[in-house]
Amino acid sequence: DAGITQSPRYKITETGRQVTLMCHQTWSHSYMFWYRQDLGHGLRLIYYSAAADITDKGEVPDGYVVSRSKTENFPLTLESATRSQTSVYFCASSEGRAGGYEQYFGPGTRLTVT
Amino acid sequence: GQNIDQPTEMTATEGAIVQINCTYQTSGFNGLFWYQQHAGEAPTFLSYNVLDGLEEKGRFSSFLSRSKGYSYLLLKELQMKDSASYLCAVLDSNYQLIWGAGTKLIIKP
Numbered sequence: 014d015a016g017i018t019q020s021p022r023y024k025i026t027e028t029g030r031q032v033t034l035m036c037h038q039t040w041s042h043s044y045m046f047w048y049r050q051d052l053g054h055g056l057r058l059i060y061y062s063a064a065a066d067i068t069d070k071g072e073v074p075d076g077y078v079v080s081r082s083k084t085e086n087f088p089l090t091l092e093s094a095t096r097s098q099t100s101v102y103f104c105a106s107s108e109g110r111a112g113g114y115e116q117y118f119g120p121g122t123r124l125t126v127t
Numbered sequence: 128g129q130n131i132d133q134p135t136e137m138t139a140t141e142g143a144i145v146q147i148n149c150t151y152q153t154s155g156f157n158g159l160f161w162y163q164q165h166a167g168e169a170p171t172f173l174s175y176n177v178l179d180g181l182e183e184k185g186r187f188s189s190f191l192s193r194s195k196g197y198s199y200l201l202l203k204e205l206q207m208k209d210s211a212s213y214l215c216a217v218l219d220s221n222y223q224l225i226w227g228a229g230t231k232l233i234i235k236p
């Protein structure tokens with residue numbers, strides 16, 4: 014299917030476990046982003062990538078790791094999950110950052126850390 | 128610090144008009160976006176303003192005043208399907224999007 018997809022859609026994990034959230038886009042967009050969304054907060058940028066093998070930290074990168082070996086995939090790994098990482102995670106992609114390039118969002122992954 | 132302010136919640140009547148305000152203080156400005164987000168779904172793009180003035184797109188319009196650090200989203204002829212959260216986001220000097228917490232719009236029949 015065309016577009017941007019995320020998996021899993023729902024995940025429950027225990028404190029201390031490693032978990033990886035997957036993101037895949039079919040548009041060949043250069044930029045990809047990971048956000049978390051929590052009640053009372055705006056979307057907060059975790060990491061972003063300008064191209065394959067180029068990643069950079071966002072506002073809240075601690076506890077997360079990303080990689081981008083292929084343009085279409087941008088997985089996010091929580092190395093040792095904590096309860097404070099319970100959130101809804103959105104992946105997004107765009108053709109660029111400057112100007113009016115809109116970001117296209119995946120459906121989100123609802124992660125609960127117990 | 129960088130800050131985007133929007134009302135937390137607004138209520139309006141079906142068929143009416145509603146204006147959702149957004150004020151911002153950011154390090155630099157390279158444009159302002161409005162997104163719509165239905166409950167449990169992903170945000171979707173509504174509008175982008177980089178110059179002062181009003182941009183109209185069907186029932187939705189977005190206004191920007193850079194000197195005042197202010198924008199609003201105007202929704203006309205409200206429909207029940209417009210019940211959603213509306214997110215304001217500013218592209219700062221580093222081309223990073225700074226997001227407001229969103230305004231939950233409740234439409235009543």
